[in-house]
Amino acid sequence: MTEVQKLMACLLWAGRLDTSPYSELLSPSHWDKxxxxxxxxFCNILGQxxxxxxxxxxxxxxxxxxTLLKLMNVMMGKKQEWQSIKQLLVPMDLDREF
Structure with missing residues (x-):
């Protein structure tokens, strides 16, 4: 709601927004964010x-x-076939975003 109020107040400063209390809205970093x-x-709405x-x-x-290199070394040490396993024997620790 505060953002909408700021944008509505910017209408009062039309043409001279750079000298207004809302001049931070003109900064490139604001628009990049x-x-x-x-x-x-948008991507979230599309599910992508x-x-x-x-x-x-x-x-x-x-x-x-x-992790995969360590698993491969262990498998070679045990003389097991790398391609014969159906599922990884160790958990993969990835960042939360993945």
Whole structure:
């Protein structure tokens, strides 16, 4: 509600908003934050990620790689076939966002 009130008060300062108490609304960082919020909300409504699928895949792979390398070394030490397992034997610790 306060944001709406600020925007309505800006109408009184039309043409001279840079000298008004609401001049922070003109800053690029304010609009960058707004663009990011709107993008996230739009993607959320569509049920899609706002991040690039390739970027997400690479990030998850980098986070999970150390665990997978350790598992591979253990499997080779036990002389078990890597491709014969149906499910990972260890939990994957990923960031909360994934």
């Amino acid at each position: 707004l663009v990011e919020k709107l993008t996230r909300q 990620s706002c991040e690039s699928p390739l970027s997400v895949t690479i990030t998850v792979g980098v986070q999970g790689l150390p």
